Amino acid sequence: MQTQLADWIKDTPRGLEADAILRRCVHCGFCLATCPTYNLLGDELDSPRGRIYLMKQMLEGAAVTRRTQLHLDRCLTCRACETTCPSGVEYGKLVDIGRAIVEEKVGRTPWDRLRRWLLARALPRRGLFAAALALGRLVRGVLPAALARRILPRREPGAWPEPRHARRMVALAGCVQPAMAPSINAAAARVLDALGVSLVEAPGAGCCGALPFHLDYQQDALAYVRANVDAWWPHVEAGAEAIVVTASGCGTTVKDYGRLLRDDPAYAARAARIAELARDISEVVAAAREKLDPLLHKAARPAELPRVAFQSPCSLQHGLRLNGVVEALLRDAGYALTPVADAHLCCGSAGTYSLLQPDLSRRLRRDKLCALESGDPQLIATANIGCLAHLAAGTSLPVLHWIELLDQQISGSESGARVRSQSRESES
Numbered sequence: 001m002q003t004q005l006a007d008w009i010k011d012t013p014r015g016l017e018a019d020a021i022l023r024r025c026v027h028c029g030f031c032l033a034t035c036p037t038y039n040l041l042g043d044e045l046d047s048p049r050g051r052i053y054l055m056k057q058m059l060e061g062a063a064v065t066r067r068t069q070l071h072l073d074r075c076l077t078c079r080a081c082e083t084t085c086p087s088g089v090e091y092g093k094l095v096d097i098g099r100a101i102v103e104e105k106v107g108r109t110p111w112d113r114l115r116r117w118l119l120a121r122a123l124p125r126r127g128l129f130a131a132a133l134a135l136g137r138l139v140r141g142v143l144p145a146a147l148a149r150r151i152l153p154r155r156e157p158g159a160w161p162e163p164r165h166a167r168r169m170v171a172l173a174g175c176v177q178p179a180m181a182p183s184i185n186a187a188a189a190r191v192l193d194a195l196g197v198s199l200v201e202a203p204g205a206g207c208c209g210a211l212p213f214h215l216d217y218q219q220d221a222l223a224y225v226r227a228n229v230d231a232w233w234p235h236v237e238a239g240a241e242a243i244v245v246t247a248s249g250c251g252t253t254v255k256d257y258g259r260l261l262r263d264d265p266a267y268a269a270r271a272a273r274i275a276e277l278a279r280d281i282s283e284v285v286a287a288a289r290e291k292l293d294p295l296l297h298k299a300a301r302p303a304e305l306p307r308v309a310f311q312s313p314c315s316l317q318h319g320l321r322l323n324g325v326v327e328a329l330l331r332d333a334g335y336a337l338t339p340v341a342d343a344h345l346c347c348g349s350a351g352t353y354s355l356l357q358p359d360l361s362r363r364l365r366r367d368k369l370c371a372l373e374s375g376d377p378q379l380i381a382t383a384n385i386g387c388l389a390h391l392a393a394g395t396s397l398p399v400l401h402w403i404e405l406l407d408q409q410i411s412g413s414e415s416g417a418r419v420r421s422q423s424r425e426s427e428s
């Protein structure tokens with residue numbers, strides 16, 4: 001695509017990056033078929049190609065309106081279009097730039113500003129979110145059904161193994177996950193302990209930065225990124241082999257830390273090293289096959305295991321490009337996976353999208369749950385806390401992180417017992 005960026009942007013770092021991305025697009029339209037919002041709305045301006053045109057026009061100096069903002073806001077940043085694109089257009093990076101510029105040019109209504117500010121400030125604060133969630137659980141019975149369904153019941157984490165191995169890795173604690181499902185990182189710690197690796201969490205590390213970043217609070221997001229780099233660096237210097245992330249949405253952000261802080265001389269080198277060390281938990285477990293397979297062989301009890309529908313989050317398949325890794329691990333652990341049609345489509349969670357675009361989000365969840373439940377599973381497994389909470393609010397099936405299923409097979413932990421009893425309850 002030929003471009004002629006306006007003087008106010010063309011020689012800036014954002015302009016140069018956007019221009020390089022725009023020039024790769026050849027207008028072929030292959031991406032339209034895999035775009036969830038185009039599938040739902042049928043409007044070219046709600047497709048990747050349409051949004052690329054809108055951003056190109058804006059960067060070339062055309063007037064920007066709230067209409068432009070609406071079409072960019074409706075994008076889930078699921079990046080299915082990147083997986084489909086034959087020209088390697090990095091749409092996710094482009095839309096981050098485009099959204100920030102639209103916001104600078106047209107602003108937001110006071111209500112929109114307020115709710116985005118609240119989300120950007122409240123969700124990443126672990127203590128604040130945990131207190132709000134505890135209160136929500138207390139009064140769940142008197143809340144409107146739609147709100148009550150969003151509140152996950154408390155999940156006991158089970159024991160976190162004492163660090164006893166020479167091999168160490170650091171887990172991203174995150175922001176909402178420790179309150180919503182502390183069982184996930186604890187299960188990861190038990191699985192890695194069985195594989196000869198001690199997993200620790202670093203005090204001082206918290207939100208990965210993704211939530212504020214995608215709400216256009218990019219400076220807030222970078223403050224979280226820097227705090228994590230500072231908290232993890234002593235562990236890296238002490239020999240930690242990896243930064244392990246159990247939420248695939250956060251994993252895509254941590255792997256991008258090098259780019260995000262490339263212009264900060266105090267952090268650029270350390271952030272780049274952290275990004276190199278970042279691993280989704282599935283990568284770490286899959287790389288330990290030699291130790292894993294004998295454990296699974298010893299433990300497998302396929303007849304007792306529930307049938308599982310695996311929802312592969314967009315961040316796992318389009319962001320991290322880890323297609324099929326979790327599915328192979330679950331199958332080898334003895335779980336029967338039920339078929340899921342249109343697995344490339346987003347479930348509608350997408351960070352805060354379910355709160356900011358509730359109608360589209362619900363329609364996407366309805367379609368996703370239809371696909372997930374069509375094979376008569378006894379539970380749904382996923383790899384991202386946002387998808388887990390979003391799907392759980394729309395189904396009576398238990399929704400768990402896949403590492404909790406593997407934990408059951410390897411360590412026979414209490415969380416594993418819960419896997420079985422929940423799947424039995426959902427059948428009765």
Ligand code: SF4
Pocket residue numbers: 034035036037038046047048051074075076077078079080081082091
């Ligand atoms: S990121 Fe997802 S929703 Fe956005 S344009 Fe691409 S495919 Fe469509």
Ligand code: SF4
Pocket residue numbers: 024025026027028029030031032048049052081084085086087088089
């Ligand atoms: S598939 Fe890629 S090159 Fe084709 S229109 Fe979409 S973004 Fe552009």
